[in-house]
Every structure is written in structure tokens, then in C-alpha cells.
Ligand code: AMP
């Protein structure tokens with residue numbers, strides 16, 4: 001596939017794509033805006049305003065993210081802000097743009113991609129603010145530039161649920177809907193999510209400039225990322241003082257920790273293409289994701305992933321593969337293959353260490369205590385998989401059981417009860433020798449009572465499609481306080497209904 005430059009694309013006359021407005025109409029926000037990504041220059045993006053979304057309405061808000069931006073509550077629901085975030089009014093001080101990137105999709109080089117339906121508005125309080133579903137850009141390829149209400153609600157809720165679980169992620173400020181029809185497998189309606197992150201730069205941004213042979217731009221991008229987000233890479237004596245190898249090492253470390261969190265909590269991303277991998281190690285681009293219901297290590301949450309490339313238990317290996325793609329892209333800067341390999345080789349031990357630490361915390365054990373919990377964890381996962389035990393309910397019941405010293409409700413989850421009894425015996429032996437072990441009540445702050453199960457999302461989406469947005473806000477409230485009891489939301493902590501296993505989520509969003 002020929003690689004197009006942003007400049008070439010920008011000249012193409014795609015309808016509605018050269019959107020300029022009278023600056024007098026701009027919304028003046030109380031925020032002060034920077035546009036540092038914009039200032040990187042024309043190699044990196046096409047300046048472009050979002051495409052207006054007709055007759056927009058609010059669907060959901062997250063006040064925590066508004067606080068992060070320094071936005072007062074009154075602003076969050078104001079008419080001007082609604083018009084601004086739906087692309088109907090420009091925001092004073094922003095220089096909106098769509099960025100160019102490339103990437104590997106399902107293991108194949110996909111060539112140029114880019115923000116096909118996202119617009120970066122600018123940066124405020126050190127956080128970039130991006131609209132997703134905001135219309136055509138030069139990188140839309142055959143897409144319509146839009147996102148549907150269903151997938152926008154999923155991204156909004158999951159970003160915030162993940163953050164509340166302590167998992168590195170991009171955040172979401174709000175969802176805005178419109179009755180504008182959008183064609184997917186069926187006719188749906190359009191929506192825009194406002195996302196927030198220190199940076200939306202992906203592995204694919206680096207792959208783009210390496211593939212185009214634009215080594216100066218590659219260096220500019222790497223220097224920008226190092227100076228802004230990884231300044232310690234300039235000072236390290238490791239890697240013979242090679243800051244680009246140090247960058248690869250830091251991204252490797254953050255990615256390992258992110259994926260360890262996914263595996264420990266039972267999160268399946270579904271589309272780990274290199275263009276969906278954040279250079280900051282944040283969970284990015286929520287599509288056909290799922291939290292496991294029954295524990296099934298080979299679970300494939302993406303209906304279109306026939307080969308299971310992105311199955312739950314493949315995620316650590318895929319993350320490592322993606323880091324190789326990043327390393328390949330950085331090689332013209334790192335120059336020495338051995339340094340790149342040295343950084344990449346840290347992935348497996350860092351992942352194993354982070355995973356063991358998280359799993360020990362879930363068990364209420366100290367991870368460098370006198371007992372080796374590795375076999376205990378492995379054996380437990382075998383039992384959970386064999387009996388298809390609900391992953392979240394297991395951990396929460398184990399936490400309660402430990403607190404009350406009554407393990408019957410956990411035993412009830414298993415078919416092979418003798419195997420469970422044997423495991424419990426060993427667990428209790430380890431608890432007994434783990435003097436520094438976590439207090440039992442801490443387990444309730446580590447093992448969530450509520451995760452954003454797909455069926456819960458579906459129920460909130462269906463209500464929203466009928467213009468009842470209260471279920472979205474209610475679910476947000478529960479999943480953003482996942483360790484609390486929520487006595488009025490007991491049903492959300494129970495087993496999923498039978499129809500949950502028949503939900504099919506694809507990449508189409
Ligand atoms: P995703 O699978 O959502 O990570 O998207 C892969 C690529 O396709 C990215 O470059 C997206 O910007 C682009 N894309 C996805 N959906 C659309 C759409 N509806 N319109 C235009 N571009 C899209």
C-alpha cells in the first residue's frame with residue numbers, strides 16, 4: 001500500500017473536510033489551552049475542525065474527569081460546552097487536528113491509518129482532550145468518521161471503570177449523542193466521546209515515520225515524547241546513555257505492568273493492534289473489550305477475531321510482539337540492535353513480577369514472603385478454568401471468606417470440591433507462614449465487587465437508545481466505586497444472565 005503524507009491527503013477534496021469558521025463565534029472556556037502536539041509541525045497532522053453533529057444532547061458525564069481538567073460543574077453541562085464538544089462551535093485557544101499514524105493490524109502491516117474519526121482539540125492542565133466520532137478526516141479511508149452511541153457508551157464507562165480499578169487508562173469526560181443515523185451492521189445513531197489523556201501517541205505513530213523513511217520526523221517525535229513524558233531517559237547511564245533505548249525500556253516496563261493488570265482483573269482488550277498501543281502504557285481504544293465472566297483463559301471477546309490472536313491468555317505475548325514492532329521503528333534512532341534487544345528482553349521478567357505481585361495481593365499474600373505462591377496461583381487458575389468459575393465472584397467471595405473465616409460460599413462455586421479443598425488447605429498453610437500478609441479486609445479493596453460486564457453495558461445502552469440516560473449514569477456510579485458495597489445494586493454483582501454469553505461484539509463501532 002502506498003504511504004500517503006498528511007500534506008497530500010489534506011489537499012484531497014473530501015466533502016466537508018476543510019472546515020474553517022469565523023473565530024468570533026468561538027466558545028471561551030475557563031481553561032487555558034496549549035497545543036504542543038500541533039506545534040510539532042505539518043509532518044504529524046492535518047489541522048482540522050470537528051464536523052458538526054446535528055442536534056446534540058448529553059448522554060453521560062464524569063465529574064472526576066472534569067475536576068482533572070479544572071472544569072467547574074456548571075460548565076460541564078452548559079449549552080456552549082455541548083455545542084463545542086459536538087463540533088458545532090470552535091473553542092477559543094485550541095488548534096484542532098487529526099494526527100497521522102500507521103500500524104500492524106492482526107499481525108499484518110496495515111500501512112497508513114491515522115485519526116480517521118478523532119480530533120485532538122488541544123491540551124489543558126497537561127492533558128490532551130480528544131473527540132472520538134467527530135467526523136471525516138483525511139485518514140478516514142472508507143469509514144464515515146463517526147462512532148455509534150453503543151460503542152461510545154462502552155468506551156466512556158470502561159475508561160472510568162478501569163481507572164477506578166487502578167489500571168492505567170485513557171479517561172473519558174462525557175458522551176454526546178445525536179439522532180443522526182449511522183450505518184453499521186444495523187442502522188444506529190451517532191455519538192461523540194470526549195477522551196482525555198496526557199498523550200494519545202501510539203506505537204503506530206513511530207511505525208509511520210520509520211516506514212516512510214522520515215527519520216528526522218521520527219527523531220522529533222521521540223525527542224518530544226522523551227522530553228515531555230520520560231525525561232529520566234536523558235539522564236540514565238543504562239544503555240550506554242542511549243536515550244532512545246531507554247525510552248523503549250520504559251515503554252516496555254509500562255506496557256508489562258498494564259497487561260499484568262489486565263490479566264489479574266480478567267480484562268480482555270480485543271484489538272491489540274499496534275495502532276491501539278499507547279506510548280504511555282495506557283489502555284487505549286476500547287472496542288470489543290470484555291471482563292471475563294466465567295474464567296476461560298482462551299476467551300476471545302472480539303467476534304471478528306476468528307483465529308483468536310487477541311484471546312485473553314495471548315495478551316502478554318501480543319504486547320511483547322507489539323513492543324518488537326515499536327523497537328523496529330525506533331531502531332534507526334537506537335542504532336544498535338543489541339540495545340533494543342536488551343530493552344525488549346526485560347518484558348517477560350517485568351510482566352511476571354507485576355503479575356505475581358497483583359495476584360498475591362488478590363490472595364492477601366505478601367509477594368516476597370517466605371512462601372512461594374507461584375504454584376498456588378497456577379493451580380488455582382487450573383481449577384477456575386476447569387469448572388468455569390465466575391472470575392470476579394470467585395475473588396470477592398474469597399475475600400469475604402477470608403474475613404469471616406468461612407469458605408463454604410467459595411466451595412459452592414466449584415464442581416470438583418475435593419480439588420478445591422486441597423487447594424484451600426495449601427492456601428491456608430501459606431497464609432499461616434506469611435506473617436507480613438495483607439490484612440483480610442484489604443482484600444476487599446483489591447478484589448472488586450463490580451466490573452463492567454458486557455451485559456451491564458448492554459442494558460444501559462438499550463435504555464440510552466430509548467433516550468433514558470439514567471442507567472448510564474447509574475452504572476458509571478457503581479463501576480467507578482467497584483470495591484464499595486452498593487446495597488441497592490446487588491444484582492449487578494451477581495452471576496450474569498444466560499443471554500450474556502450470547503452477546504457478540506465486533507470491531508465495527
Ligand atoms: P480501530 O479498529 O477503531 O482501532 O480503528 C482502526 C483505524 O480505522 C483507525 O485509523 C481509525 O481511525 C479508523 N476508523 C475506525 N472506525 C472509523 C470510522 N467509522 N471512520 C473513519 N475511520 C475509522
Ligand code: MG
Nearest residue numbers: 275276284285
Ligand atoms: Mg484504534
